[in-house]
Amino acid sequence: MRIIGYVRLSRAHREESTSIERQRAVIRATCEARGFTLVEICEDPDASATKTRLDRPGLSRVRQLIGHGHADAVMVWRLDRLVRSVVDVGVLLDEGLHIISATESLDTTSPMGRAMVEILQVFASMEAKTTGLRVSASQEHLRRVGRFPGGVVPYGYRAVPHPSGVGRALEPHPEEAAVVRRLADGVLAGRSVYALTAELNAEGIPPRRPLRKLEDGTLVRREWGPTTIQRILRSDAIMGRVRVGGKRDARSRVLQPADVVRDDDGMPIEFWTPVLPLEDVERIRQLTEWQPTPGRAEATIAGRRRKAARMLSGLLACPGCGGNLVVKTRRSSTGHSIYACQAAAQGRVCAGGVAVECYRVEAVVEEAFLGLLGRLPVLEARRVSRPVAELAAVAESITATTDAMRNPGADLGALAERLTRLHARRAALGEVPETRVEQIETGETFAEAWAAADYMWRRQALMNAGVVVTVAPARQRGKWDLARVRVEFLPGDWDADVDAE
Secondary structure, three states, X not given: OEXXXXXXXXXXXXXXXXXXXXXXXXXXXXXXXXXXXXXXEEXXXXXXXXXXXXXXHHHHHHHHHHHOXXXXXXXXXXXXXXXXXXXXXXXXXXXXXXXXXXXXXXEXXXXXXXXXXXXXXXXXXXHHHHHHHHHHHHHHHHHHXXXXXXOOOOOOEEEEEOOOOOOEEEEEOHHHHHHHHHHHHHHHOOXXXXXXXXXXXXXXXXXXXXXXXXXXXXXXXXXXXXXXHHHHXXXXXXXXXXXXXXXXXXXXXXXXXXXXXXXXXOOEOOOOOOOOOHHHHHHHHHHOXXXXXXXXXXXXXXXXXXXXXXXXXXXXXXXXXXXXXXXXXXXXXXXXXXXXXXXXXXXXXXXXXXXEEHHHHHHHHHHHHHHHHOOOEEEEEEEEEOOHHHHHHHHHHHHHHHHHOOOOOOOHHHHHHHHHHHHHHHHHOOOOOOEEEEEEEEEEEHHHHHHHOOHHHHHHHHHHOOEEEEEOOOOOOOOOOXXXXXXXXXXXXXXXXXXXX
């Protein structure tokens, strides 16, 4: 009989008795003792039969070789090396795959052997599920007692021995924590996540896993993405917290969302040293929260969606008809984009249409803005409450407790008691705290911030300064005249700062 050997080792088991080499040796010895011809041995190292099911490269080759008639049966060290699901073993048997175990009395080439395999596979499936439950319970227990259960370490941290001497804990990773702090400072200063993403990639700062393998085996550089950065900055892990208790169904739909581990009063427990403080994470969550624009969907359907594509988009008006100048790609030898009147395209009449190259008028506006405000410090409006951190934590816990009461099977009595304690704690801190907006210096001047900012930040800065830009028609075609652009600033809070300078 021609035999294909198959060996597998899960990441969770590395005992010497189940090693790849041990399985190979047993299969070779069994084939030799029973007079079988060993055609080939296929392997799947670091593969979980429970997670991958039948989708494994080594097993796929086994099925292909037997299906094409190159072998008569597959031999394994034990049946659980091949499959751990009753459904999966049924699929293989229905394909006509004969299975022989080297260390068990199992041989599906006979009817009795096939029946025995099906019976034993029921127990193997039960064992796999029981093992999964034990592992999940153990991991949740480790999280609740403040020990790292293993798996992926959150970005910004590294695993170290637990202070108690038992197990592992997390501490801030010096280099990664510095990257997180830099990103947080950028978002809090008003910079977009997209700009920060491009900056990290341009500087060659790699993520945790700098390379990824393509299907052809080629290694390519992995870059940061805006979603990854937002997930890090908005996470509970970055504040030293641990989440437990999430439940999903077979289709990975969330039945019960995970929640952070809390004390008896419902307050989040801080297991590791935070990389970012609570007040910063709360502000980042507000700044990065997606907010739908009223009427945006309707405008998109009607084909009227507009995008601010340049620094002065929406800030320039045509002196002839009063309509906005829009950005167009100029089809000429210069190749520069232009701000132009849209009256003719919209069926309106304009007595004196204007067209001006974007970079020319933007340069004039930039010079005027920096000449007036470039030396002044950039101020950031921040909402300040006292005491910030504790009140924010209490408010967050009240929201989380209220949400938990909606979950099926929730202990409403215990949650109601927790909610009462949280409300009392908030009242002791001053009930509804006095909130005010403070203008806090970011440490940069407008000239420094302007040089590092993207066009959206610059556009917002011009709007905040009340810029009014007027562009006159050209007096002589093909000749640029600076006098065509007039830049004015409406009175505002910056007047006193300019006077002080």
